[in-house]
Amino acid sequence: MRRLAEAGIPARIVDAREEAERAIAREITELVRKKPDLVLGLPTGKTPIGVYRELALLHRAGRLDFSRVRTFNLDEYLGLGAEHGAAFARAMREMLFDHVNVSPGNIHLLNGLVGPERAAAHCRDFERAIAAAGGIDLLLLGIGRNGHIAFNEPGSSRDSRTRVVELDETTRTDAAAIFGGIEHVPKRAITMGVATILDAKRIRVLAFGAAKAEAVKRTLALAVGPDAPATFLRGHPGLAAYFDADASALLARSS
Numbered sequence: 043m044r045r046l047a048e049a050g051i052p053a054r055i056v057d058a059r060e061e062a063e064r065a066i067a068r069e070i071t072e073l074v075r076k077k078p079d080l081v082l083g084l085p086t087g088k089t090p091i092g093v094y095r096e097l098a099l100l101h102r103a104g105r106l107d108f109s110r111v112r113t114f115n116l117d118e119y120l121g122l123g124a125e126h127g128a129a130f131a132r133a134m135r136e137m138l139f140d141h142v143n144v145s146p147g148n149i150h151l152l153n154g155l156v157g158p159e160r161a162a163a164h165c166r167d168f169e170r171a172i173a174a175a176g177g178i179d180l181l182l183l184g185i186g187r188n189g190h191i192a193f194n195e196p197g198s199s200r201d202s203r204t205r206v207v208e209l210d211e212t213t214r215t216d217a218a219a220i221f222g223g224i225e226h227v228p229k230r231a232i233t234m235g236v237a238t239i240l241d242a243k244r245i246r247v248l249a250f251g252a253a254k255a256e257a258v259k260r261t262l263a264l265a266v267g268p269d270a271p272a273t274f275l276r277g278h279p280g281l282a283a284y285f286d287a288d289a290s291a292l293l294a295r296s297s
């Protein structure tokens with residue numbers, strides 16, 4: 043594992059993504075041992091799959107007890123019920139919740155079916171629930187090809203909170219396969235804000251594969267600002283990023 047500390051992002055460059063996935067799963071296991079009611083911020087998408095697989099393995103091996111762990115999901119498509127094949131609520135069940143002993147009452151998901159008249163209150167309730175839980179201890183995060191974090195698309199401000207957003211064309215294009223065509227991808231979503239994410243005590247950012255190389259480079263090289271919301275992560279005191287060789291291929295080699 044090679045370390046980079048450019049531009050306020052302590053990055054670990056791993057030879058294989060499994061190395062990062064195991065390291066983060068071990069870290070979460072140790073944190074849960076110290077604080078059984080740990081509060082996690084959890085993403086969906088392809089990036090975190092391996093971390094969830096490792097967590098399930100650790101649970102099955104009797105080394106990780108999720109019974110008091112509390113979870114907050116980062117985002118959800120607007121208009122999708124929890125049973126929809128592309129809903130993040132369903133992906134979370136399939137990737138993690140069905141494989142560990144998490145208590146349903148400790149799972150906090152954004153509701154894709156919230157109506158326009160309830161949406162603002164739902165977002166406020168979500169923020170309040172995070173605060174009532176004492177804040178997020180560890181938040182896992184991917185980076186979109188356009189530099190988004192959760193569904194904070196380019197243009198999102200540093201002080202944004204949980205809210206309804208319009209999805210970017212890049213984001214909708216990347217989701218087209220799972221929806222069976224871009225015309226079926228929702229145009230809007232509900233997401234934790236940038237400020238919600240930055241309030242987490244620890245943030246673990248993952249990016250794997252050549253498709254993320256440009257976004258990783260932009261995250262480290264662009265001026266901090268809304269053009270690439272991932273730049274807002276720079277300087278967060280509890281941040282660690284894990285990139286594989288392909289995702290970090292456009293970074294200058296420091297060793």
Ligand code: PGA
Nearest residue numbers: 087088089184185186192
């Ligand atoms: P992915 O998406 O994990 O499916 O690559 C990451 C993101 O868009 O945040």
